[in-house]
Each structure stands twice: as C-alpha cells, then as structure tokens.
Amino acid sequence: MRLILNALLSTMATSRVGRISIIGGGVGGCSAAKTISNLLGSAVEVTVYEIGRGPGGRAATRRTREFPGLHVNHGAPTAQIVTEEGRKAIEEAGGEEVKGGHGTLNSLTGEFQEKEEGGCGWLYVGEGGVMGNLAASLIEGTGANVKTKYNSMVRGLERAANGDDGSLSWILRNGAGEILGEADWLVVAGSGVAHPRWTATFGNEPPLVEAAKALGDSKLDSSLKAIASQTASPVIAVFFVLSGSEAQRWLDLPFKVAKIEGNDVLGKVMIQRTGEEGDEVAVVLHSSREFAETNKGVYGSTSSAKRVGGAKSDKGKEDELNAMMLEALAEIPRIPEVPTTCKYGPVLHRWGNAFVVGEGLRRENSLCRDAKVAFCGDYVETDAPLGSIECALLAGKQTGEAIVTEIKGGA
Numbered sequence: 001m002r003l004i005l006n007a008l009l010s011t012m013a014t015s016r017v018g019r020i021s022i023i024g025g026g027v028g029g030c031s032a033a034k035t036i037s038n039l040l041g042s043a044v045e046v047t048v049y050e051i052g053r054g055p056g057g058r059a060a061t062r063r064t065r066e067f068p069g070l071h072v073n074h075g076a077p078t079a080q081i082v083t084e085e086g087r088k089a090i091e092e093a094g095g096e097e098v099k100g101g102h103g104t105l106n107s108l109t110g111e112f113q114e115k116e117e118g119g120c121g122w123l124y125v126g127e128g129g130v131m132g133n134l135a136a137s138l139i140e141g142t143g144a145n146v147k148t149k150y151n152s153m154v155r156g157l158e159r160a161a162n163g164d165d166g167s168l169s170w171i172l173r174n175g176a177g178e179i180l181g182e183a184d185w186l187v188v189a190g191s192g193v194a195h196p197r198w199t200a201t202f203g204n205e206p207p208l209v210e211a212a213k214a215l216g217d218s219k220l221d222s223s224l225k226a227i228a229s230q231t232a233s234p235v236i237a238v239f240f241v242l243s244g245s246e247a248q249r250w251l252d253l254p255f256k257v258a259k260i261e262g263n264d265v266l267g268k269v270m271i272q273r274t275g276e277e278g279d280e281v282a283v284v285l286h287s288s289r290e291f292a293e294t295n296k297g298v299y300g301s302t303s304s305a306k307r308v309g310g311a312k313s314d315k316g317k318e319d320e321l322n323a324m325m326l327e328a329l330a331e332i333p334r335i336p337e338v339p340t341t342c343k344y345g346p347v348l349h350r351w352g353n354a355f356v357v358g359e360g361l362r363r364e365n366s367l368c369r370d371a372k373v374a375f376c377g378d379y380v381e382t383d384a385p386l387g388s389i390e391c392a393l394l395a396g397k398q399t400g401e402a403i404v405t406e407i408k409g410g411a
C-alpha cells in the first residue's frame, strides 16, 4: 500500500494535481496549508489569502513599525490544550508550555486567585511568547511550500468553466472585482465568507452563499445552513505598552492572565513582557461579552476589517469605549495607575467573532466533494472544544487530510 502511495506521489510531484486556495490565515487555515503541503509537496499549489498583514487571525500578535521590538498578543493570550493530539499539533507549531500566573482577579478586592495546576490540560503560547508565531511557523517554517497573499480580502467567489476541457475552477475576487486567484479546491478557514454576519458588516450577501445559489449542491447548501445557525460572542480589546518603572509595577503583579470577576465592563486582563530587551510590558484588556454586545459598530481604526474591508468605525465612540475600559481597570484595587501617555496605545480592537457559539459544523459536512469546497477552523467539530486554538489546529489537520485523500482518489 505504502509503495503504491509513494509511486503515486512521485508521479504527482512532476505534474501539478491541484491548486488549493485557503481563505483565512488563522491557525486553522495555516494548519490545513501545512498538512496539505507536507503530504503532497510540490504536486499542489497551496495559497493562503488573508486580510491581515500577516498570519494569526484571532491568535495574532500586533506589531508596529514605529517600535520594531514590540509585540502584543491582543487576541487569544494562550491556548488551553486538552487532547494529546492537540498537544502534538501545538508543539509542531512551535508552541511552548507555560505554567503559573493564570487565575482569577476579584475586581472588588483586587485579590488574585491562582488557578490550580493540572486537571484540565495544558497551557501553551507561541514561540517566544508570541501567539502569532503559532500560525506563522506552520506556513513559514523550513520546507514549507505555501504561498501567502496578505492584505488580500476575498470579496467575491464564483465557480466557472476553465479552459477547453470545461472543467470548473473557483475564481476568487477582490472588492474591485479583480481576480485574486483561481483554484481547484476552496478551503474556507474562518467562516466569514460563508456566514450571514458578513452582510451586517459589508452589506452584500456572503460570497460563498452567493456562489452556492448558482451551484444547487445540496451538501454545500446543508453545510452553509449549519454554519448560518452558529453565532458568536464578541470581545473588545484595549491594549497599551509601558516601559521603565511604569512597566515594572505591572511586572510585579502576581498574574499574567487573569479572568476578572464581578465586573460588567472587563472580562480579562493580561500582562505580557515585550520590547527588544523583554523589559517593557504590554497590558491587554478584554471586555466582558455583555459590554462588547452592547457597544456595536466600532472595529478599531487600525483593524483589518476597517483598513482592508472598509468596515465603518466611529472614532468618537472608539475613544469613549477606550476610556470606559480604562476607567473600569482603574477602579480595581492594587492595579497600578495607567499613565496619561503610554509608549504605545491605548489601542482598541473589536473581535466581532471572538468565540463561536452553537454546534460545530459536523466533520462529514466539512468537505463538499462535488463543489470542491472544504471548511476548517474553530467552528468545525473535532475532539477539542469548539472556539479554541486547539480546535482550529485539529480542524485544519483533519480537513487538509480529507482534501489530500480526495486528490489522491481523483489522480
């Protein structure tokens, strides 16, 4: 069996058997890209399209040209891993296990309660504490054979005849209707192009829903229906960077990641070492779900949704929310004062789709053979909890392997 497979792969290596376009460079999309590229090598052309300036998605790390050494994990601060398979996958992505400094902060007393070690899996961060390195190392590491197109938002999709033989391809377009790329297989890694929330942000129908109308593919329709039934809970993040003695006051606190209890505005506070020497500090605040749900329509003036997608964001409201979150922080006893001038920030970023709510897209619906569409990301059923980095990693692997099986079957 292995001999037959190897013979097939070596034949495939000399002739391309497929072009695969992955929409979304988060952990899920990058995990799928790595899986496919590892298994098929140069026999396939794998391209990742990503709105952001780099990979990572909700597990991204914010950087700024102004201060090259700064990095701020403003989305997921850590990955909670609960399966052995997830542990293997995150270590392959360069993940580093972390211990200590995680727990709950009572917002009325300022007391921190350390979470007990063990019992519910392991905590990981990206290499060097940089969460964005998880996705990056999957597609940018040695031997990776994945093309990336950053600052590229896919805004239109169609399945059209390609060449003389009448075979069908997926055409990906940008907002001006120009062709970004063509592919035999489309991987939807991050449900955005398939979910009704697209309409709330950008006005028109979600691109894959629009394309599916012309296909009449019952399996794709049923996958899209399942995705549409999922909802998401939002989080507003506010972050700033301090140096010198101001940084030290935060580093002296007993926690790195604290869930805030008893606060209507804030949900979590994170303290991260940053800067060229690692002696500066990034403080990241995550709002409560209720606060983000009440305060819609603000994405953050530096967000990709605004920058590349043209989503409208109200600057006045942004400043107001920023101030409200900082005030709520200042009211917690024992928390150092935030100076009026920070080295960087405060910056606001809205994660409209921070955590998936509902049932995961069933594994059997994550690949639509006839339409040549596959789904991966933290909204797809795996052995890990929905809406987690672990789920995105495993879903990318599972979907990548399923596509490879299809390609080999059809080669």
Ligand SMILES: Cc1cc2nc3c(=O)[nH]c(=O)nc-3n(C[C@H](O)[C@H](O)[C@H](O)COP(=O)(O)OP(=O)(O)OC[C@H]3O[C@@H](n4cnc5c(N)ncnc54)[C@H](O)[C@@H]3O)c2cc1C
Pocket: 023, 024, 025, 026, 027, 028, 029, 049, 050, 051, 052, 056, 057, 058, 059, 074, 075, 076, 077, 078, 079, 080, 152, 153, 154, 155, 189, 190, 191, 192, 193, 235, 237, 286, 304, 351, 353, 354, 355, 376, 377, 378, 379, 387, 388, 389, 390, 392
């Ligand atoms: C504030 C916050 C806190 C979190 N905390 C934790 C935590 O503690 N532990 C944990 O495990 N998880 C946590 N998560 C969840 C975790 O970050 C996600 O589950 C995981 O990163 C999802 O990866 P993904 O690849 O499925 O999706 P995403 O990371 O969302 O990737 C999808 C990508 O697709 C891109 N994209 C979307 N539409 C298009 C388009 N049309 N064209 C091009 N690109 C497009 C997006 O820009 C994005 O980069 C948190 C998330 C947030 C936001």
